[in-house]
Amino acid sequence: MAAVVDDRAVCCGHHRVCESCEVRxxxxxxxxxxxxxxxxxxxxxxxxxxxxxxxxxxxDPATHVYSLTRGYLRLCKLLADGRRQITGFLVPGDFIGLAFADTYVYSAEALGPTRLCAFARTAFQDWLARTPHLEHELLGRARGELAAAQEQMLLLGRKSARERVASFLLAFARRLGREPGETVPLPMTRTDIADYLGLTIETVSRTLSGLRREGLIELVGKNGYRIRHAAALEAVAAL
Amino acid sequence: MAAVVDDRAVCCGHHRVCESCEVRxxxxxxxxxxxxxxxxxxxxxxxxxxxxxxxxxxxDPATHVYSLTRGYLRLCKLLADGRRQITGFLVPGDFIGLAFADTYVYSAEALGPTRLCAFARTAFQDWLARTPHLEHELLGRARGELAAAQEQMLLLGRKSARERVASFLLAFARRLGREPGETVPLPMTRTDIADYLGLTIETVSRTLSGLRREGLIELVGKNGYRIRHAAALEAVAAL
DNA sequence: ATGCCACATTGACCCATCTCAAACTTTGTC
DNA sequence: GACAAAGTTTGAGATGGGTCAATGTGGCAT
Structure with a gap:
C-alpha cells in the first residue's frame, strides 16, 4: 500500500525522458x-x-505537489465518524497542489496502478516565483477547477439522484475526451461514485440499472459504460 | 435593479482615492x-x-472582473426549472473573476447596497501578464476558494441539516473576522441560506429555532446572530 | 475447475427532509 | 398609524433516498 519513490526523473537520462512523457x-x-x-x-x-x-x-503537512502521469486518483475528505466525500477524480495530466497551502486539504488515493511526478513544494514555489508563465498556467487550471467545483455544488445541493448519476456519466466521459457511443472506463467502485455524488452505493446501483433498463446507457462489465443516447441523458442530467 | 456605473476611480482625484479605500x-x-x-x-x-x-x-459573456469594496453579493447558479444553488457569498475585499474565463459561470446579485471596482477583463488580463505579483496574489486567492469549495462539497454531500446550519454560522462569523460572542450580521435571507446549504427555507428556519432553543446561538433580529457556545456549535457542525 | 472474497444488485421498510398550508412578524409606504 | 408586501416561523402530512438484509457475480488464487 506504500508509495514507491522511484529514481530521479532525468531529461536526457537513461530512464524516463520528459520529451517522451505520456502527458507531455x-x-x-x-x-x-x-x-x-x-x-x-x-x-x-x-x-x-x-x-x-x-x-x-x-x-498532513503538505510537503509535495504532483503531476499525474498515469492512472487515476480519488480525492477524499472525511468526517470524524467516517462519512466520506470524494471531491474529485484526477486523470492523467492533472496537477495536484492547487487547493492546498501548508497542509493537505484532502487525501489522495490511487484507483489503480498509478504514476506521478513529485516536486518538493518549497522548490516548486521557488520555481513558480521565477516562472510567471508557469504560474499563469496554474491560475488557468485553478480557474477550471473552481468552475467545476461550483458545478458540483449545484449537483450536490439541488439535483436528484437520477440527475446526479446522469450528470456524472456525461461529465466523466467528456473529461476523458470520449465521444458519445465510445466505451468509457470506470476506474472507481460504486462506493466511490456514491461518495462523489453524495448518495449511497444502493442508490447509485439502482439508478444505473434504471438508466440501463431505459436504454440510455449500456454497462460494459462493472468497470465501463457506453452512452447510448446522449441527448436523452443530457435531458435527464438537467444541465 | 440596474447597476449604476459611476465615475472613473482616480487616485489623487477629487472623488475616491485608493489610499483611503475601505478595503485597502x-x-x-x-x-x-x-x-x-x-x-x-x-x-x-x-x-x-x-x-x-x-x-x-x-x-453572459464575461466582460469585467470586480473587486467588492462595500456590501455583500450572492453567487447563484440556476437549473432550467428554477432550482437555485448559491455557490458563495462575497464580503468586502473579495475578488470576482477567479472562476470564469469567457462567460460568467454564475450570476452575482447584491444582498444590499453595494459598491465595487470594475475592470475590463481584457485590460485586467494584460495587467496580469505584466504584473507577476498580482497573478501570484490571485493564485493564492484561488487556492483559498478551492479549499473552501471542497469543504462545501463535504457539507452538501454528507452533512445533516443541523450540521450544515451550524457549519455555516461558524464559517460566516469567521469569514467576517468576528470573535465568538460578537454579533454577526446576516445580510442574506433564509431563502439564500437554504439555497446555499442545499436545504429548504423551512428546514433552515426550524434548525435555527432549534439551535436557539438549545442556547447555542442567539438570534439578533432576523438579520444577525451571536454564537453563545462556540465549542458546542463546533461539535454540532461535525467539523 | 473450484472456492473465496470483494463488490454489486435488488428488495422491503423507514426516516430526515421536503411539501403544502396557515399564522405571525417586520419593514416600508401612504 | 394602518395597510400591504415580503419574509419568517410553525405544524401536519408525504416522499426520495437511506438503512438493513439477502442474493448475485466476476476475478483471482490455489
Missing part, C-alpha cells in the same frame, strides 16, 4: 521551454502507487 | 506599489448596486 501536452510542464523543462525535470521524482495506495493524508 | 488591506490591490496602484486605478470604474440588483448573469 496535458501536464503543466507543457508551458515550459525545452531548456526550462530540463532544469525542471531535475526537481522531479517519479512515484509509483499500487492500487488503493494513499499518496498523502488530509491534514 | 483586503482587496487584491494590496499587493500593488503606490506607483502601480495609481496606474491600476486608472483602469477602474466604480459601480454601485442597489439591493437585489444583478451585477451579471450566468452564461
Amino acid at each position: 501536452d496535458l501536464a503543466v510542464c507543457r508551458v515550459l521551454s525545452p531548456e526550462e523543462l530540463r532544469r525542471f525535470a531535475a526537481l522531479a521524482r517519479h512515484v509509483t502507487l499500487e492500487s488503493g495506495a494513499t499518496l498523502f493524508h488530509e491534514g | 488591506d483586503l482587496a487584491v490591490c494590496r499587493v500593488l506599489s503606490p506607483e502601480e496602484l495609481r496606474r491600476f486605478a486608472a483602469l477602474a470604474r466604480h459601480v454601485t448596486l442597489e439591493s437585489g440588483a444583478t451585477l451579471f448573469h450566468e452564461g
Whole structure:
C-alpha cells in the first residue's frame, strides 16, 4: 500500500525522458521551454502507487505537489465518524497542489496502478516565483477547477439522484475526451461514485440499472459504460 | 435593479482615492506599489448596486472582473426549472473573476447596497501578464476558494441539516473576522441560506429555532446572530 | 475447475427532509 | 398609524433516498 519513490526523473537520462512523457501536452510542464523543462525535470521524482495506495493524508503537512502521469486518483475528505466525500477524480495530466497551502486539504488515493511526478513544494514555489508563465498556467487550471467545483455544488445541493448519476456519466466521459457511443472506463467502485455524488452505493446501483433498463446507457462489465443516447441523458442530467 | 456605473476611480482625484479605500488591506490591490496602484486605478470604474440588483448573469459573456469594496453579493447558479444553488457569498475585499474565463459561470446579485471596482477583463488580463505579483496574489486567492469549495462539497454531500446550519454560522462569523460572542450580521435571507446549504427555507428556519432553543446561538433580529457556545456549535457542525 | 472474497444488485421498510398550508412578524409606504 | 408586501416561523402530512438484509457475480488464487 506504500508509495514507491522511484529514481530521479532525468531529461536526457537513461530512464524516463520528459520529451517522451505520456502527458507531455496535458501536464503543466507543457508551458515550459525545452531548456526550462530540463532544469525542471531535475526537481522531479517519479512515484509509483499500487492500487488503493494513499499518496498523502488530509491534514498532513503538505510537503509535495504532483503531476499525474498515469492512472487515476480519488480525492477524499472525511468526517470524524467516517462519512466520506470524494471531491474529485484526477486523470492523467492533472496537477495536484492547487487547493492546498501548508497542509493537505484532502487525501489522495490511487484507483489503480498509478504514476506521478513529485516536486518538493518549497522548490516548486521557488520555481513558480521565477516562472510567471508557469504560474499563469496554474491560475488557468485553478480557474477550471473552481468552475467545476461550483458545478458540483449545484449537483450536490439541488439535483436528484437520477440527475446526479446522469450528470456524472456525461461529465466523466467528456473529461476523458470520449465521444458519445465510445466505451468509457470506470476506474472507481460504486462506493466511490456514491461518495462523489453524495448518495449511497444502493442508490447509485439502482439508478444505473434504471438508466440501463431505459436504454440510455449500456454497462460494459462493472468497470465501463457506453452512452447510448446522449441527448436523452443530457435531458435527464438537467444541465 | 440596474447597476449604476459611476465615475472613473482616480487616485489623487477629487472623488475616491485608493489610499483611503475601505478595503485597502483586503482587496487584491494590496499587493500593488503606490506607483502601480495609481496606474491600476486608472483602469477602474466604480459601480454601485442597489439591493437585489444583478451585477451579471450566468452564461453572459464575461466582460469585467470586480473587486467588492462595500456590501455583500450572492453567487447563484440556476437549473432550467428554477432550482437555485448559491455557490458563495462575497464580503468586502473579495475578488470576482477567479472562476470564469469567457462567460460568467454564475450570476452575482447584491444582498444590499453595494459598491465595487470594475475592470475590463481584457485590460485586467494584460495587467496580469505584466504584473507577476498580482497573478501570484490571485493564485493564492484561488487556492483559498478551492479549499473552501471542497469543504462545501463535504457539507452538501454528507452533512445533516443541523450540521450544515451550524457549519455555516461558524464559517460566516469567521469569514467576517468576528470573535465568538460578537454579533454577526446576516445580510442574506433564509431563502439564500437554504439555497446555499442545499436545504429548504423551512428546514433552515426550524434548525435555527432549534439551535436557539438549545442556547447555542442567539438570534439578533432576523438579520444577525451571536454564537453563545462556540465549542458546542463546533461539535454540532461535525467539523 | 473450484472456492473465496470483494463488490454489486435488488428488495422491503423507514426516516430526515421536503411539501403544502396557515399564522405571525417586520419593514416600508401612504 | 394602518395597510400591504415580503419574509419568517410553525405544524401536519408525504416522499426520495437511506438503512438493513439477502442474493448475485466476476476475478483471482490455489
